[in-house]
Amino acid sequence: MARLDTILVKTASRCNLDCSYCYVYQGKDTSWKEQPKRMSLATIDHLVKRLVEQAELQDIGFAIVLHGGEPLLLGYNRLEYLLKSLRENLSSEDYPISIQTNGALLNNKFLDLFSLYRANVSISLDGDKETNDLSRLTAQGNSSFYDVISAIKLLQNHKDSDFLFSGTLSVIQLESPAKKTYDFFKSLNVPSMDFLLQDGNIDRLPKGKSSLLSTEYGDWTIDLLGEYINDDSPIRIAFLDDLIRLCLGGDSIKEGKGSQKYGILIIETDGEIRKNDTLRSSYDGADFFSIREYISDTSLNKVLQSEEFQDLSNLQCKTSDICNSCSYLSICGGGMPLYRWSDKNAYDNPSVYCSDHMVLIKKIKDILKDNV
Numbered sequence: 001m002a003r004l005d006t007i008l009v010k011t012a013s014r015c016n017l018d019c020s021y022c023y024v025y026q027g028k029d030t031s032w033k034e035q036p037k038r039m040s041l042a043t044i045d046h047l048v049k050r051l052v053e054q055a056e057l058q059d060i061g062f063a064i065v066l067h068g069g070e071p072l073l074l075g076y077n078r079l080e081y082l083l084k085s086l087r088e089n090l091s092s093e094d095y096p097i098s099i100q101t102n103g104a105l106l107n108n109k110f111l112d113l114f115s116l117y118r119a120n121v122s123i124s125l126d127g128d129k130e131t132n133d134l135s136r137l138t139a140q141g142n143s144s145f146y147d148v149i150s151a152i153k154l155l156q157n158h159k160d161s162d163f164l165f166s167g168t169l170s171v172i173q174l175e176s177p178a179k180k181t182y183d184f185f186k187s188l189n190v191p192s193m194d195f196l197l198q199d200g201n202i203d204r205l206p207k208g209k210s211s212l213l214s215t216e217y218g219d220w221t222i223d224l225l226g227e228y229i230n231d232d233s234p235i236r237i238a239f240l241d242d243l244i245r246l247c248l249g250g251d252s253i254k255e256g257k258g259s260q261k262y263g264i265l266i267i268e269t270d271g272e273i274r275k276n277d278t279l280r281s282s283y284d285g286a287d288f289f290s291i292r293e294y295i296s297d298t299s300l301n302k303v304l305q306s307e308e309f310q311d312l313s314n315l316q317c318k319t320s321d322i323c324n325s326c327s328y329l330s331i332c333g334g335g336m337p338l339y340r341w342s343d344k345n346a347y348d349n350p351s352v353y354c355s356d357h358m359v360l361i362k363k364i365k366d367i368l369k370d371n372v
């Protein structure tokens, strides 16, 4: 029986930044334009009802992630309503709430609210000003860097900082060497950092990747690994910890690696239940279920137990013949579906990052062989 692991809630369908790599606003899919700008109180009520209903059906909890667009655009009052309603029904131990924000709108009033209802905050930031300005600008072309740094300072100075500030999330910018990026986040003294690959697929190579066989991202992440393991007091890097754990025979804790499947659903601002929205970069409408369902009249469990969700879930592990005979499959998992897309074979390809995954996994295995 499929279960819910993560519910990603689009509290706002717009953003106060205009990042050049954004899969929501810069991609082929323009359905966000038809979404209400903010989730209504009625939709919040339906959402909470559906989550409580789902919690009663599962014997383990699930993560609730507030996302956007920019989730703080929901506004203080509605965020308070949402968080209060969630926490009145779902405990912070079993149903962690996290907020992925660009930080530009963050203030102490928000932080006190998040502290009260036990919601932690991850800040999106790609690196120092020069690196961050490569993609993360406002619609007017202005830098967002100093606003984000102010948000990080607010988080660090809050009395509940240890709980509130979970870390930073960056998209890898090859223009900035891994050492420079690692040193920058170290100097900021963030509690953890994590990195995403640039969007791309077999038909559309990611920025800075010259061919399917090239290893620019593999080389960058190997450099990052070097900084990480040679640091006497390292700052946690989640994706590297995940890969190291997998190489040691353990499990991944996040989709996109290993062989575990995760039950992930998205709720749009109008209450529509969607597939993982990273699929949007494949083709227009890739994240729509064939029958459009809304939380106002459909339970999450009905969608989770549907054949289409089963197919979606299998997609996380369904891999090409090349992957099935690859010695790294149990660690790599074939890569996230969005990176495997081609118009010709759909998702039945190795990841566009296959060569990068191979060199990084080989490096980790070599290091473990010499040290464990």
Ligand code: SF4
Pocket: 319, 322, 323, 324, 326, 327, 328, 329, 332, 333, 334, 335, 350, 351, 353, 354, 355, 357, 358
């Ligand atoms: S390394 Fe490449 S071939 Fe091997 S499982 Fe990953 S994507 Fe597939």
